[in-house]
Amino acid sequence: MIPELGFYVTILALITSLLQATLTLTGATRGISALMHAGCRAALASFLLVTLAFGALMAAHVSDDFSVMNVAMNSHTLKPLLYKITGTWASHEGSMLLWVFILTGFGAALAFTAPSMPLALRARAIGVQGLTGFGFLAFILFTSNPFARLWPPPEQGNDLNPLLQDPGLAFHPPFLYLGYVGFSSVFSLAAALLMTKKAEDHVAYLRPWALAAWSALTFGIAMGSWWAYYELGWGGYWFWDPVENAALMPWLAGTALLHSLIASSQRAALLRWTILLAILAFSLSLLGTFLVRSGVLTSVHSFAVDPRRGIFVLVLLALAVGGALTLYALRAGTLPESPLFAPVSRETALLLNNLFLCTACATLVTGTLYPLLLNALTGDIVSVGAPYFNASVLPLLIPAAMLMVIGPLLKWRADELRPVLRQLTIALILAAACVVISLYVCGYHSALGLIGFALGIWVLGGVAVDGRRFIGQLSPHLSRLLAHGGLGLAILGMSGSMFSEEHILHMRLHDIAKIGATTITFADVTIADGPNYDSARGTFFITPRDGTSLTMQPEQRFYPTQGMPLSHVAIRTNLLADTYLSMGPEEDEDDGSKARAVRFAINPLVPWIWIGGAVMAMGGLWGAVRKRR
C-alpha cells in the first residue's frame, strides 16, 4: 500500500512540477502576480509530494518490504537500521529520487526563502526549476521506478554492497547531490536573468545559491575521498576515477563561477561570462549524472545498466543545456559590456582564476570523455588514468593556487603589483623555509610534494596577510579567508600524502616484523562477527622508535549474502601522520603455514586534506548565510 502511495505522489509531483513551470512562466510574462504566487505554492507542493515519495521508499526499506524490488535488491533483514535508512539512496532508483528531492527542495527554497528577490525573477527561476524537475520526475517514472513490485516477494533480500555499508558513504551522496543538484538553482536563476530586463542589477542574487551549492559539493567530495581512503583499503584518496571526475567538473566550474560572480556583483564586470558559467556549472552536473547513471562508465558507483536510461538522461541533458544556451545566445547581447580595468587589478586576478579553473575543467572533461568517444568511433577500449590527469590538470591548478594569494590584495580597476608583493614577502620566506626544512627532515622524495608544501604555506601565509588587514571586522571577509585557508590546509595534506611510506608484510600469528625503527607485533586474531557479516579481528602492537605503543585492530570481514570479503582498515592519527594498517584473509603459504598479508603505512599530514575540505565548505556556508547590507 505505502509503495503504491509513493508511486502515486510521484505522479502528482510530475503534474505539480508542470503546473509550477506554466503558472510562474506565464505569470511572469504577462505580469500577473496572482499566477506567480500560485506557481510558488506549486513549487512547495512539488517538494512536499516528492518528500512523501522519498519517505514512502524509506519506509519500505526500514520495514524490509521485499515485495518492493528496490528493497529486495538492496536490503536484508539483518542489515543494521542505519544502512536500511541510507540504503534508500544506495541504488540507482533511490538515488534518482534523492536527486529530484533535492531539486524540488531548491525550487521550494527559491519560492519561499528569498523574499528580497523581485517576484518576476523569482517566478521565472522557479519556472525553469519546475521544467527540470518535470524532466527528471518523468525519468524516474518511465525508466527507474523505485516502487516497482516483485511477485512473489522473496523471503530475504540481496543485501547492500558491503562497500556502501559505511557511515562515510551513507551520508556522502546527500551532500554531493546537495551540491551537484544545488547548482540547478543557479542555473534557473541565470536563465531567469536572461529573460529579465536590466539583469545586471540582479546578478548578485546568484551568490548565496552558488555558495550554498559549492559548499555542499566541496563537503560531499571531501567526504567521498575520505571514504575511499579508509574503506577501499589502498590508502589513496583520489583515483581520477571517471565518477570522481564527474563530481570535480562542476566543482571546478562552480569555483570559477563564485569568483566571476564577485566581479559581476561588485563591479558589473564579466557579466556575460558569469551567466554562461552559471549555465555550464549545472550542465556539467547533468553531464556527471549522465555519466554515472547511464552505465556508460564502470566504477564502484555505477549500478545496473539499462540503455533506455542513458538515452533518456542524454535527451534531458540536450534539452536543458541546449535550451539554456539558445536563450543565452539570444539574450546575452543585451547585457552590458564589462567596464574597463587595468592589466594589474582585482578584475584581472579573478579573470586569471577563471581562465585556469575553466581550462583545468576542460582538460578534465576531455580526459573523462575521450575513452567513450574513442570507443564509439573505433571500438578500441582505452582507459585514461591518473598520469594523464596529473600531467594536464595539476600544471593548471598550481599557478591558480599561486595567484590566489595575490588576487585578494589587489584593488579593483587598477593597482601596482610591487607593494602587494612586498606585503607577501613573509609568505614567500615561509614557503622557502618550509621547503628547506622538509628537505632536511625527510630528504628528497617527491618534487611535487615539495612544490605542494611551498604552495600550501604560501597560500596560508597569504591568508594571514590578507586577514590581518581586517582584524576586528572579519565578518565580510571570513568566507574568503576560510575557503582559501582550507585549500591551503588541503594542499599541505595532499603534499604530505606524497611522502607516504607503505610496506606489505606476510605475517603469521605472533610474528614480529621490524620496519626501520618500528616494530609490528601480530598479537592475536579473534572472531568479531557483526549483524550481517563474519569478521576476523587482528590485534597488532605498533611500537615506533620513541617506545609509545599503539594497539591497532584491523578486521577482515566477509558478507555471506553478497559473498564478498572486505578489509576494514585500522587508522590512528595524531594529525601529523596517520598510521594505517589493514589485514588480508588467511592464505596458505608455500611452506604449508598460514599467513596474512598485512599492509602497514605511515601517511604524513593526510587528515588535513579533509579538515581543509571541511574548512573550505564552512567558508562557503558562511558566505551563503551571511546577511548582506
Place this chain on the structure above:
Amino acid sequence: MTKKQARLYGLLLFCLGLGTAAGLVLYALGDNMSYFRTPTELVTGAYPEHGSDHSLRLGGLVEKNSLHHEGDTITFRVTDLKNSLTVRYSGTVPDLFREGQGVVATGKMSGDVFIADQLLAKHDEKYMPPEVAKALQPSGIAP
C-alpha cells in the same frame, strides 16, 4: 587602456590558455592512455603496441590453482579460456581478487610475463568488468 586593447589582451590570454591546455592534453593523452588487450592478443603478439614500452590493460579470469606467493610478490595466470599469460604483481591485492574470478591488470609486457602495477577486481559479486566480458566473448562463455 582602450576597449580594443582590452579585447586584444583578453583574446591573447584566451589563445595562450587554449594553446597550453591543448598541448598538455595531447601530450598527456598520447603517453598515458592504455589500450585494453586480451590474453590471446598478448600471447600471439597481435597488437599494435607490441614491442613498445606502452602501458596496457589486461583482462580475463584468474586461472584456478595458478596463484603463488613469493614474499611480497604474487604471480598468477590470466586466461580468456583460449590462451593464458603469467602476471607478476607486488602491492596491495584488492579484496575481491580470487582464483576463478575476473581481473583487470594494468602494466607492461616484459618478455613472456606481464608485470602489473595495478590490479582491479570486480566491485561486487554480480559485477563483471566489461573488459573481462569482452575478453571472454570469443570463447563463447557467457559472463
